[in-house]
Amino acid sequence: MKSFKDIEFKTHPIGEGKHGLIFFPNGYGVSVVRFKRPYSDRGYGSYTSNDNEWEVAVLYGNEEEWELCYNTHITDDVIGHLTEGEVDNIMIQVQEL
DSSP states (O other): OOOGGGOOOEEOTTSSEEEEEEEOTTSEEEEEEEESSOGGGGTSOOSOOSTTOEEEEEEEEOSSSEEEOOOSSSOSSOEEEEOHHHHHHHHHHHHTO
16 A cells, blocks of 8 residues: 555645656546645645645546545545545545545
């Protein structure tokens, strides 16, 4: 099983944060993001609020072509305010889909 430590993070496309994508053999993956300041400061929802929180979105597809997936038993939205351990738990659930 892949875990948080297997994610390669880069600067988020809109800057001010980290973003990593990882995909699994079952056709699912996750997007993991952390911003330096809350989304709400930029007019978005608030899924992270400090350097210790992460947000996760479930993905369907692969590195070349993917989309956000909101129809699993894991979640129907982005999951925010997570620790690294909580991200690991979600990643395990996604790999078991």
